[in-house]
Amino acid sequence: MASILKKRTFGREASLGIILIFCIASTGFINPRFVTGDGTRDLLSATAIVALLAIGMAPVMIMRHIDLSIASTVGFSAWLVADFCAKNPSFTWWQCFVIGGAVGIAVGVINGLLVAGLRLPSLVVTLGTLYIVRGGVYVVSNSVDYNAQEMPPSLLSLGQKTFAGLLPFPFLMVIILMVIVGWYMKYTKPGRDCYAIGSNPPAADLVGLKVFRRTFLAYIFCGFIAGVAGVFYLMRFAQVDSTAFYGQELAVVAAAVIGGIGLLGGAGTAVGVVIGALLVQTIQGALAALGVDAFWKAAINGFLLIVAIYADRVLARRTEKALLAQRIKERV
């Protein structure tokens, strides 16, 4: 008996993958540079930060919550790390990650306590922390910017590393994280609890799931990844000011939703999210490669998001019908 459940999740990722390949191929047809090694490396580097953040947010969204504060956290972490490096020229790359990660965890703890502890709506809480953290960057940075000279060379060269000629270091990290998170969410009890909690929160209480702990830890993880992403930001841009990564949280949400994480929780995978991020970036890159005005960028992102949500609805309705029908057929 074929499993509809499996077919569906497989279908989702596979169809996204097919759309992705189609986009890449058709752009490459018009602008061959797009499918060269350089083009691929560019695409992967440009996607890495959003993909990383989307994986970090996946457990939160699967639990029917959201974290809008991530882009502010990226900015905060990036600026603080740069500041530390400027004041301690002996710093190397791993110390950057320690600081960035710690900053992220701090924000995650605050979000987690408010959402999981006080059970406040996550949309409002993280909208609040979005402003608070960004405000924090403005205050501490005092309009000071940092450039490549102030950053550890070991960090910048790490960002330039590629593997197998095609895979930039940041995207390698994305793949590793994707595999770990994907496995964890599918094959461990805490991972499955996230799906259950997002699918039916009151029922999760009834079966004795540790809702507080799971939610709290998911926010800490999300914050941690955002903090780490701040270091990746430095690696990529070698420059930071107080507006770093401003407003990018919605690009992350868009990538996650396009990648198959429903806003109502209970569904989605890390693999899907990464493909979603790649797809958003590819279409952006493709439009640039085709010479479409950058002015259209935001509008097209929004359009994609709506198409994705619509596709999701249609798919969900179809699955529901198929599931109803299956029940009857099993009887016959």
Place this chain on the structure above:
Amino acid sequence: MANKGDLLLEMKDVKKRFGGAIALRGTNLSVRAGEIHALLGENGAGKSTMLKILAGVHEHDAGTITFGGAPFISGSPQASIDQGIAVIYQEPSLFLDLSLAENVFVGRQPKKGLAIDWKEAEAQARKLFNELGVELDPKRQARGLSIADQQVVEIAKALSMNASIILMDEPTAALSASEVERLMTVMRNLRAANKAVIFVSHRLDEVFAISDFITVMRDGATVSEKAISNTDLQTVIKEMVGRELTELFPKTDHPIGDVVLEVNDLTNPAYFRNVSFTVRKGEIVALAGLVGSGRSEIARSIFGVDSYETGSVKINNKPLKKNSPITAIAEKIALVPEDRRQQGLFMVAGVNRNISMESFDRLKGRIFLNFKKERALTNQWRENLSIKYADQSDPVDRLSGGNQQKTVLAKWLATDPDLLIVDEPTRGIDVGTKAEVHKLIDKAAGEGKAILMISSELPEVLGMADRIIVMREGRQVTELSRKEATQENVIAAATTGKKGI
């Protein structure tokens, strides 16, 4: 390991109030290992509240509870699970996005090394479903299951916990005879393994078929605790409702008039094929059959919330637009759905608003809802169906399950329809009110309304219907008149597809 007959659970003088409403005013319950213990009482008597206290959902305000010889640790579902208490709640609460296997083992998935062993989980779930006699694919998503199937998954979940006591809050309310029979076998096996079962049901024939001991509650207090051999149906009913009940099914004969509903060759290949029947003025037609035989889907298709592929529906000799509940309502069709929580009620809205919702036109003043009329309407239905609530504007999700069902019934009966379709009208309704519901349906028929009734409860079908259409696996097997129909030939037709014996 408890021995048979050892006292397993003792609840003494347990009290519980919700804000101003007193749910339990001093209840006792003693359950022994190896016992099937029925907990009976009218809607709102406090049965679910008792079970939810044991489940850790609510905490009692006063009283003592001992479980397995030690003080019961209250107030958290996890603590109850750890103490060996498994619960089947009155309202199924599945995770619709997850597979059935995962629903059964949520939080307790079998592991192989570090990872969850999904193969093992699926195999075990399949075994449990087989034991319950229902063929469900453990890998499928829970979304799209009928209420009855959801109930089966809940039962499997409770069984898989290997608990020492299983609390079953109306597990059979949506099941038909053959599934109930399976469940009873499972309950007997549990008893043989020295586990205890607390069984809540409004189907008293089931209660007498399986229980060893009966505790009756009324208005939040225990009124009797008796071994089954020391009591009988009449006594129990009297203890429950505080008076004698006569004539459970007061069906009267009415003149049968013109055809109101005509269903012609209706087919939706996934659910039902070539269904044709009519319902006339003053007539009660019942659709009987097993769970999953396509009855609810037919009702939903007529009402327009589901679609059909071929065939036609006529109402008062006019074709009825397909797929449009708005048209159906305008044509004075009412559907009391099977799933009250998902399809029937606005759970956070007040009782009064739920009841008046579909009768807005009649209740409005010039523009706005006339609150006085709404209040009068609500009071009228509270009387008619003895709905129990503290205040008219109480949100429906604070009502007991049976009272929620009464609210859905009231909402649609209040619309004064020409064609009334009722899907499991008395699901979870107590014996006292069941007769009232039947009386109301009978009265509606007497007023010349056409009534299409779906019910898994055979006595209800046999007692109420003028004609019975038996469905099996989406097809009409046979049609029996009131005179021809017996328990035996309806069951035979529903299970084997053979007509008339």
